Amino acid sequence: MSSSIYLALDFPNWSETDQFIKTNQLQGVPVKVGMELFYREGPKVIERLKENNHAIFLDLKLHDIPTTVMRAMKNIAALEVDMVNVHALGGSEMIQRAKEGLQSGSISSSHQTKLIAVTVLTSMDQKTMNEELYILGDLQEKAAYFSTFAADHGADGVVCSVHEAKHIKEVCADSFITVTPGIRLNDSHSNDQKRIATPSFARENGADYLVIGRSVTQAENPYNAYQQAVKEWEGTL
Template identity: 45%
Template sequence: MNKAEIIVALDVPNAEAMEAKLQEMPDFIEWYKVGLEIFCAEGPAVLEPLKRRNKKIFLDLKLHDIPRTVGNAVKTAAAHGVNLMTVHAIGGRAMLEEAAKAAAKCENPPKLVAVTTLTSLSQEDFVDLGISRTVSEQAVELGRLCMASGIDGMVTSAHEAKALREAFPDALLVVPGIRMPEGDVGDQKRVASPSFAVEQGATHLVIGRPILQAEDPSAAATAMLNDMNK
């Protein structure tokens, strides 16, 4: 398993704000996440500053639709040069298989990771949704479906990562909800420190506000990296 990497989440409202944040980032950050907010605001053009800098792009749109629509979206996104994409595991086998087939046919195939359970959800939220499994059980069972469908890995909280790593030794495990021990958890409910996430088997750590909103974003990113490498 390769050493885990930081993905800085560009959770900002527009391209101007993104450019300002990119200028504050240290050179060692190779991965950036582009999510719904800025992609809806700017469209695919928002990817160009990252491509000019030769950065790796994690397009986090959490695709969840009928199989054909998701497959076509994967092909379209791959044509824009993205390296990693998200789909929702709850979309089911046919959707996951179609996404994987579409990615494999691309000239530069993106890796696909499936969201098992949003880190903003707790066990109490599962009751509201009518899900009887525990969060960990849900992650592993959906992970099994994803891997059997040709998906490269899962998006999961650090607290489910160990079970997924044990069940799927070669899977990518992308872990959001990363905070330093003294950090504000915001709207996340299942958070973890960088070092804990790596210990549990994460391959990529998605970090947004703790870096973007820091007084010194470069220093904050360096602190995260140092904690990962404990």
């Protein structure tokens, strides 16, 4: 199994999540836990996944006043997940306080949860950003700006489209983490994602971690689909 491909557990509850993992022999793969599952099950879902040695990206996209985010992150730090995210649009103080919360809430000197900032959602395209949000300018340049902004204020990396990852590495640093959702296998539908890419394209374009969901969870054989993603990512397919 790859340590770089996070499987999105977009299920409504733990029962369905657990059944999917066990039925498809995906124990131990890195996983992304989003709002739907976390808000239903709470911290206990993280504890259950850690018991089965899953690396965890907690995808909550926090965006609130700095003090509230700091206090939330202090609680999240105790869960010892690998990564958790905030919206870069929350501003410099919010990002700084989020980092402060993770550091002050850490219960182990050997583990530090990485703080990841969301740049521009992969469900958005140029037109949506310009005309609906009235954020003017080129989408990829805005993603790069949000990345440098987040890096300057304590973030360890960003969630971004694969199409922006290489440029973000150039303007930030090669060590700055790029987490790329919108990953689809060649024979999968795009669904509600606009800026999608294959694992092989992601590998060539500067992604550090991939997030893959429906291409695996809705596949006829999820285990084989995950293995296909790994092979594409590693260039062995």
